[in-house]
Amino acid sequence: MIDLINVSYDTQIPNNVNLSQDKKVLKALEKWHPGYINWWNDLIPQNFQESMVYLRTAVSVDPKGWAKFDYVKMPEYRWGVLLAPAVEDRKIPMGEHYGEPAWQEVPGEYRNMLKRLIVIQGDTEPGSVEQQRFLGLTAPSLYDMRNLFQVNVEEGRHLWAMVYLLQKYFGRDGREEADDLLVRSSGSDDSPRMLGAFNEETPDWLSFFMFTYFTDRDGKMQLESLAQSGFDPLSRTCRFMLTEEAHHMFVGETGVGRTIQATLEAMNKAGITDPYDINKIRDLGVIDLPTIQKKLNLHYTLSLDLFGQEVSTNAANAFNYGIKGRYMEQRIDDDHKLQNDTYAVTSVKDGKIITEDVPALTAINMRLRDDYVRDAAGGVGRWNKQIAKAGIDYEFKMPHEGFHRQIGVFSAVAVDPDGNIMSSDEWHKRKDEWLPTKADGDYIQSLMVPCYEPGKYASWIAAPKVGIDNKPGDFEYVKLHMA
Amino acid sequence: MTKIIDFQTDPSKYRHWKIDYDGPVANLYMDVDENGGLFEGYELKLNSYDLGVDIELADIVQRMRFEHPEVKVIVMQSAKDKVFCAGANIRMLGGAAHSHKVNFCKFTNETRNTYEAALADSGQNYICAVKGACAGGGYELALACNHIMLTDDSTSSVALPEVPLLAVLPGTGGLTRVTDKRKVRRDRADVFCSIEEGVKGKRAKEWRLVDEVIPNSKFDETVVARAREMAANSDKVDVAQGIELTPLSRSFTADGITYSTVEVVLNRSAKRATVTIKGPDAAAPADVDALAAQGAEAWILRCARELDDAILHLRNNEKELGLIEFQTQGDPELVIAHEALLLANKDHWLANEILQYWKRVLKRVDMTSRSLVAIVEHGSCFAGPLAELLWAVDRSYMMLEEFDGDNRPLATVTLSDGNFGTYKMGNDLTRLETRFLGTPEDIATLEGLKGQQLEADAADDAGLVTYVYDDIDWEDEVRLFMEERASFSPDAMTGMEANLRFAGPETMETRIFGRLTAWQNWIFQRPNAVGPDGALQRYGTGMRGEYNMERV
Ligand SMILES: [Fe+2]
């Protein structure tokens, strides 16, 4: 049992940043730690805090053996500070400093911009844990509960990673920002999380899966572009975070896939072929495909908003200053400076959606969003294959990027999922066709009953094909503490 | 940018602001229409503003006084989510000619001063509720309010990012109000003005950048409560009914503008404009009720509005005309009588508003960067408020004795009570006090001359005019002056006049129009800001400004 008051940071925090020698940062982290533990304890319902969860803990950055699995109580999870191994002689991969040695300290002129980017990234990490805090109560299986908690503790670790950077490299301002990360909270009136998608509710498990598929994928894209940073500690931190993020998206993709699978199997069993025969399908205790499409529409569009304005000075600055690159920067075949290039950006002119070339530097957000859209399409294709295989005539579609947007050029117009601009009145009249209604939510909520028996699953979701850490089907992923 | 800029608007035309009237409280919402820019080539995103947005604001502030005297507290706020105001539109500034930037800043400064002073002048208190980003010109809007409330949502901040971001100054009073009005400690001000992201929450209060920091969940209700409370504690007298500021009677021709009381003649070849003010053609209203019944038709209000518009038009649309000549025509006794009604009823709201408005219009004249001359001909009426023009201008010429073939009444100057404290300049002195800074004892002597129609000799003796000339010399002397003036460098003239006009003590206002504006206008000429590789030009491209590191 860890002594939470006198944490021995030297031994208890797995780290590869030589924390025990870094008295200054150690002191700062020590000061920050009790607030973090309080945050965690206030957040997750108590009986889950006491439960033994079969978790993966990052213990090193060796790609072969970076994690080990074991039962652990969440508050005792070892939130390591781990940076991917330094690349020897790393050079800044883009912008006006292209080819110069990567910075090991923060350059004074970029301090504020770097700090702001780290704070925004850091703010998303605890945000999702807050959104998902009550889901344990309705977990459809111990397997899913374990996955939820795995995602949660890793988001907690990501917060640690960002806080470490703030405290190590950004002085007093950094410490204050680190404290504020625990002050803001998802959906709060007084101090909400910084980005909209992290203040939305995650009311049910399908939302959780959609969130981890679509919104965590935004996180992946952001981390990928921060991993290009000329500020080497940020780059190394983000590279390691990406290994964990991959698991979150796996939870999302397989979660939605298993939901679909349960629906398909139930339909086949009952001999229903019409995917729009919603009432009959719902009578089977599964979620009909059109409702899943509505959930997809919602989470996908909320996630698109996270990419910000299509044309952005801040993004241009961050790229040009060598602070934030593009997805797969090194694999892109150009001069990595973009000072004379253009990029096609969608915009709305005179009531029509058009594409126009703008200076590529200013279109960095748009480009990352385009990469995201391609990346997100993969899993949707696999879900559609599942449906086709079951012989049901239905296909999920990613809605048009202009649909249901709050940020960017499309925020000013009403666009349907097919990309037609319409009057705001018309849109509101029809929005129940495209986005989950209260009734849809109530129905899904009615399915959200806990299923805590090892190896058993709620009606609306199929069992996974493979267990975590290759464990057998009836493995007890969470030993529930019964108060 | 050669489009004619019109300073007249009315609520039916507003695109950028909305107002809810709620008894003694007015909620003023900034809601800038992105596509409503005055010129092509930029979008007014994030509640950023251009001159068009400010023309509406100036109109609102003016109508608030005359049309809504029941209002005691005005709450300035944003109708947009997550942003209060991002300040002046950078692309507009980047694309604008130097002269437009300078005129834009001057007008916005005058508007800020006007609503800032509305409490002292009219009992209307502008307060500010800041939610979301409040940066640059946005914070300058807030600074000109007399009470700033900031929500504590751990994101909203106030900021002056001009220096680090754009290599220019917060030139709409920002630097000056931070130190002079809010009295922020200078080292903290130095920090504040060097960081892009600004200051939020409790520190904003601790540093005196705002007056109140309010938890976000309580913010809206606290703002409402604060506005009601301030309205209840206001000593502004209740007024049931305002007057309507009806559209000006105004017609443009190729070489002039004709208003009902003002005639502007443009002499483009001589690079000069003549502004002739016609005195009242009827007796003053019998009392303030009669004045209120006349409303915007009353000569003394009509004249102020028309003169104000004429000055703004000349400043912004006739930049080549370097000399403005003021003339008047009419009966000085009538001018005195119309002013006297107001002076005798200063505690009547409308009388007060009209006097305060004359004060502002005359300041607008002081602040006009053209050579100004008053030509006091026979038949003129330089009396009371119109006499102020004699001391607002750089020089004055007065006809002495009878002129051959001219049967108009002899030129005179008439002083009134108004000349001794009603129309103070930006330096907080009257024009006469400023004029006689070295001989303050002369003011008492001048007070003794009140009400007398002083002919040229007497006016000259009293030091009220620069030169008096008789029939023989007049034409040559005036012509020579004008020709000489037209030959000087306009830059040197502007600089010289601005320095000579404002003798005496510094005030926040003179510091804004003098120190801050001069430095800003210098920076606006320097390559570090406006050169092809300067920060202002490069803003938005992702590339940084390149600076010549030599300190000048
Ligand atoms: Fe994360």
Ligand SMILES: [Fe+2]
């Ligand atoms: Fe994640």
